[in-house]
Amino acid sequence: MNEPTHAQPEAPQPTPTESRAHDPLAVALGNASLLGVGYLMLRRRRLAVAAAVVTVVLVSRLVSTARPAYEIAVLVWWVAVVAHGWFLASRGGSGVALRRDRVVALCVTLAVVLAVTLLRFDASSIGRSVTEARERGDCAGVLTAQDRVWFGHRVADAPLAARGDETVEACDRLRSARTELNTVLTGNTDALDEGFGTLASVLADPGNEKTVEKTLTGFLGSLPAKDPCTTVTVTEWLRDRKRSHDVLDRSAGTARRTAPAALVGCGDELMADSSWQNALAHYEQLLDRYPGDDLADKARKGARKATQSIELANVRSLLTPGGTGSQPAYCSRPAKYSGAKPMGKGTNRALFYTGNTYGQDYSDKLPGSWKATDAADAVLVVCMGEDTFGSSVRTCPYQGKSSGSTTYVTFHKIAVPVKVYEVRTGKLVAKRKIQINGSSCPSLITYFTSSDSDSGPPSTRYVTESKSNVRSAFRPLVVR
Template structure:
């Protein structure tokens, strides 16, 4: 019996691994290339992960909804591509058990991913609702605290929603800056006021910011009136002149109208205390011009009158101050002081200013009851010019002792040109030349040789007594 060699049978090829289209599609739905790994297409799996990473990173960094759409399209494309790629190899089906295992593996990868994305989107929506609600209430502090709960997972799951929250936070930060500018503006810094209102206007131009802007504006308006009334005036003046925008910012005008009158009066009072009467007067008059029916109008009117009197008094005092000449400037440039008493019957006190001929302006011989101590108690201002010879009284002969010819000397009254002004009105009430009489022809006269020739001067003043001077001046002060 012939023996023939036994052929060793070749090993059977391994059973082909089943490729279930549904499992591959489910695996690719994870966007992690799990379906491609089931197909043993590692290159495609790596590429799928790379594309996913690029799209998600761009979505997170830009928050552009277009990238969100791109991620969805990529997700649908990966699922469809895995499905059709697996169907092309569907003939190598190895049995129901293997298919079930592939589906379970795919679900085990994809389901947690989808569940995580869903939960993150739900949580991001919850945070977004909190941010939006706080914004609608005008509560920027709550807007920022709620947005602080947003993290990378929220941005990856719902980037546009997270980005909107960031925009709300940025608006609130700008409102904080505007609030700081407005607070600085309460010191009277109108440049800061303008900057703050410009910022509020730009934020208000974006829909949905009405309440947050109103809250910031309300906080500023509650700061009026400021501690410094003059700063308050500067603020209310600026608000009054601000061009109307026909929105919530126009509320500031009503606050300015309500606050300005008291601030104008208080600021005027402050200037009065500092003796800045011109500024005080301007503030009082501003109230009367703008708010004539306000309850403080009477006080402002009294303040304006007081300031006017103070201005007039200061001016009169300057004009009455001693100058380079014998007479003060008032005598050539009179001014009124409305606070002075009017002319009346009887004695009217006067301020006397003379030409001081030979050092005598005659006022030293006038009684104290005729003379005022200053502008506040004076009724008249009497300006006396230089003494000159008046009417002759008597001519008498004189002969020098020893020998010499006789000289006739004429004694004349003292002529004093005067201008009398009523201080209350600054008007000239009398312009005349007084004639002061006195004694004449004394037994002996003295003279200096050579002053008027070899003998005494031919004209001499009478010797005026106190009563003579008073008699001449009495008609000026006694009405």
């Protein structure tokens, strides 16, 4: 009898799970963000970290240097990680790729691209603002616009941000130049070289013409300085500056416009300080360089006044007495003072100088109206030499008191050699001996004898002059 058999039910075979494939497009899109997202989808964490580090390094170098080479390097790196991600995903075999991977990768990359695009657009707008401000010569506008730049702009468009930085740097240098040039107006003329050197160096960079021109205009507009002599120094430097055939050559025109008034003003100041020679040089400089200027007449008057002041100082120096009984140097080396009055009819006031070592100064007996007090109000200079015996007047006998002998004494006029100079021209207008008359033959005369003998009085004596006698002798010299 057959026994029934029991069959075991066959265990069901496990349904094979669908293998997860990596979508090359999703991975490539993920890596296109440069954040290593594609590598994360491939579960290649080390590659993701390495990719992110390389991206950070390249971006950092790009931001710090703003060199186009790093922009190219970033682009090459972007192509490389995209291609590498595609390659790795394509080797993963067949399977089912999840649509959401593409969506995630696309969203991340689009966010990055959109951010970079917006930042580049904003950076471009800032760049235009910087350029427009620079073209207006508005350094304040340049600084305001460039202050809007932040790190994001530098990542998105490093070269453009760097160009803005260069413009700001140029404006900073122009600010330094303006400070240097402002010190010139207070007398520090050494800063002219530094200030114009800075302007020239900024101008050498293309695009800075307007900002340099505005800085130069500000400086030139501040001329003249308060001190006309400082202005003269500045205008002389600008006049002598070597032409550069650019906007800086405008300074020569300002020098021509400003120099005449500065030269006259400085000349007037030097005159007030009794620096007549320097004042004369400034007046003559105007007449030599700008003979047709409206201030030429004033300069001529100033030059004449300075010349006369120099002449007067020289005459006064020559009239300084050399010592007791000696004539001043003027009597042998006369000089002119063209500001003096010319010799004419009437009383010509004079300065009197004696060369009498032991005699008297006859000017004491002359009227005050004949005598000048200074070379500035003198018409004549009268130089008197040593007294000598002039014409005899009378001879009288005198008996010595002790000897009892008779001596005949002849009385002579006082002969005084004189030289008369006209102060205005310094020319000798008279050279002769004048003779002063006086009283003679007094009843008693005094003389000196040796102790052991009395030979009697000297046989010749001067007459005794009076004020009227002295005035009569000198009158023809000063009264015409």
